[in-house]
Amino acid sequence: MKKIPAFRKALLEWYDKHKRELPWRGVSDPYAIWISEIMLQQTRVAAVIPYYERFLAAFPDFRALAQAPEEAVLHLWAGLGYYSRARNLQKAARQMVEMGEFPGGYEAIRGLAGIGDYTAAAVASIAFGLPHAVLDGNVMRVLARVGNDASDIANGQTRKRLQGLAQEMLDRSRPGEFNQAVMELGATVCLPKQPLCAQCPVVAYCQARTAGRERELPVKGRRNNTxxxxxxxxxxxxxxxxxxxxxxxxxxxxxxxxxxxxxxxxxxxxxxxxxxxxxxxxxxxxxxxxxxxxxxxxxxxxxxxxxxxxxxxxxxxxxxxxxxxxxxxxxxxxxxx
DNA sequence: AACGCGGGGCT
DNA sequence: AGCCCAGCGTT
CATH class of the missing domain: 3.90.79.10 (Nucleoside Triphosphate Pyrophosphohydrolase)
Incomplete structure (x- = not known):
C-alpha cells in the first residue's frame, strides 16, 4: 500500500481522540495487560469488564495467582467461557514464578501457556513497546477492506500474508497504540455488517470502499451447521x-x-x-x-x-x-x- | 488444516 | 437463525 505513513498518522490521531476508556487502558503493569488480553480472546469488551475488575482485585499479581486454589480461579471465571484459559492462566503464572519475573521479550512471552501469536504480540507491544503487529478478527477485517482483498481469511496462506501486511503497516514508534488503534477501528467503525465509513479516519486509503465492496469483505469460509x-x-x-x-x-x-x-x-x-x-x-x-x-x-x-x-x-x-x-x-x- | 471450546449480543 | 467476538491447543 502507498502512503503508509499518512495512514498511520490518520489512524493514530483518530485513536487518540476517539478511543474508548477501558479499565486496562493507561495501565502499564504487564500482568494486568496480560489478564485483559486473555479475557478478550473471543470475548467482547462489555462481557470482560466486570470479570477483569474482580479478577485483578482477587489476584493482584502473578504470585498471588500462582498460589491460589484452582477452584477459586475457576469460580472467578465462571460464565466467561473457554475455561482452559483460566487453567492456562494459572499455569503461566507458575511459569513466571519459576522465571522470577514477568518475561520481557516476545519469544519468552510466546512460550507461556495459553499465549499464541496474537496475545504474544499484544502483550509485547502494549506492555513493552516492542514492534510486533497483532492479527485478530478486527485487524483481518480492516486489512482485507483496505486492500480490497477477497481471499478467504480462514485460509492459512491468507493469514500469513495479512500478518506480513500488518507488520509492514505497524507504526514502530508507537506499536502498542497502533495495534490497539486498528482493533479499535474494527470494533467501533469498521464493523462486520454495517461499516460506518462516514466516520472512518482512513476511508481515503480504503480500496474496498472505493470499489463499493466494503460490505462483502472479508470473505470467510462457511462453518458447521448447528x-x-x-x-x-x-x-x-x-x-x-x-x-x-x-x-x-x-x-x-x-x-x-x-x-x-x-x-x-x-x-x-x-x-x-x-x-x-x-x-x-x-x-x-x-x-x-x-x-x-x-x-x-x-x-x-x-x-x-x-x-x-x-x-x-x-x-x-x-x-x-x-x-x-x-x-x-x-x-x-x-x-x- | 480442521476441530473443539462458552457464552452472549446483534442483525 | 446465524454471525461474530482483542484465539489457543490438540490432532
Missing part, C-alpha cells in the same frame, strides 16, 4: 443442598465444574414436577433443557450434595446456574410448595 439437542436436568434437594457431580480431569470440557444429574444417570429417580425449561447454546450446539425436581431413595456413587449459595469451592456450570434460577422462579410463582 445441532439441536433436548435434555433434562434434575434438581434433587436435601435441605438447602442439591445433588451434583463434578467433571473430572478426563473431561475435555468444563473440567472442574459441578453439574446436575440427568435421568440417564439416575435410574431410580422419581420426577416430582417440572419447574421450567431454558435454552442454552454453545459453539454449534443448541440445547433445550427441561428442569425437573425429583426424589431418590439413596445417594448414588459419584454424586454429592453441594450448597449453591457457597459457590466458592464448588464452581457451578452455567447450565447448573440457569437450572437453579428456573427453580427459584418456579418457587416464587408457587409459594409453599
Amino acid at each position: 445441532v439441536k439437542v433436548e435434555r433434562t436436568l434434575l434438581l434433587i434437594w436435601k435441605g438447602e443442598d442439591v445433588l451434583a457431580w463434578k467433571r473430572g480431569e478426563e473431561s475435555s470440557q468444563l473440567r472442574g465444574f459441578w453439574e446436575l444429574p440427568e435421568p440417564e444417570h439416575l435410574a431410580g429417580a422419581q420426577v416430582v414436577h417440572s419447574v421450567g425449561e431454558f435454552r442454552h447454546s454453545i459453539t454449534n450446539h443448541q440445547f433445550l433443557f427441561h428442569v425437573a425436581e425429583a426424589r431418590i431413595l439413596r445417594k448414588p456413587k459419584g454424586f454429592y450434595y453441594v450448597s449453591p449459595s457457597h459457590e466458592g469451592d464448588t464452581p457451578l456450570s452455567t447450565t447448573t446456574r440457569k437450572a437453579l434460577a428456573c427453580s427459584k422462579k418456579w418457587r416464587k410463582s408457587f409459594p409453599g410448595s
Whole structure:
C-alpha cells in the first residue's frame, strides 16, 4: 500500500481522540495487560469488564495467582467461557514464578501457556513497546477492506500474508497504540455488517470502499451447521443442598465444574414436577433443557450434595446456574410448595 | 488444516 | 437463525 505513513498518522490521531476508556487502558503493569488480553480472546469488551475488575482485585499479581486454589480461579471465571484459559492462566503464572519475573521479550512471552501469536504480540507491544503487529478478527477485517482483498481469511496462506501486511503497516514508534488503534477501528467503525465509513479516519486509503465492496469483505469460509439437542436436568434437594457431580480431569470440557444429574444417570429417580425449561447454546450446539425436581431413595456413587449459595469451592456450570434460577422462579410463582 | 471450546449480543 | 467476538491447543 502507498502512503503508509499518512495512514498511520490518520489512524493514530483518530485513536487518540476517539478511543474508548477501558479499565486496562493507561495501565502499564504487564500482568494486568496480560489478564485483559486473555479475557478478550473471543470475548467482547462489555462481557470482560466486570470479570477483569474482580479478577485483578482477587489476584493482584502473578504470585498471588500462582498460589491460589484452582477452584477459586475457576469460580472467578465462571460464565466467561473457554475455561482452559483460566487453567492456562494459572499455569503461566507458575511459569513466571519459576522465571522470577514477568518475561520481557516476545519469544519468552510466546512460550507461556495459553499465549499464541496474537496475545504474544499484544502483550509485547502494549506492555513493552516492542514492534510486533497483532492479527485478530478486527485487524483481518480492516486489512482485507483496505486492500480490497477477497481471499478467504480462514485460509492459512491468507493469514500469513495479512500478518506480513500488518507488520509492514505497524507504526514502530508507537506499536502498542497502533495495534490497539486498528482493533479499535474494527470494533467501533469498521464493523462486520454495517461499516460506518462516514466516520472512518482512513476511508481515503480504503480500496474496498472505493470499489463499493466494503460490505462483502472479508470473505470467510462457511462453518458447521448447528445441532439441536433436548435434555433434562434434575434438581434433587436435601435441605438447602442439591445433588451434583463434578467433571473430572478426563473431561475435555468444563473440567472442574459441578453439574446436575440427568435421568440417564439416575435410574431410580422419581420426577416430582417440572419447574421450567431454558435454552442454552454453545459453539454449534443448541440445547433445550427441561428442569425437573425429583426424589431418590439413596445417594448414588459419584454424586454429592453441594450448597449453591457457597459457590466458592464448588464452581457451578452455567447450565447448573440457569437450572437453579428456573427453580427459584418456579418457587416464587408457587409459594409453599 | 480442521476441530473443539462458552457464552452472549446483534442483525 | 446465524454471525461474530482483542484465539489457543490438540490432532
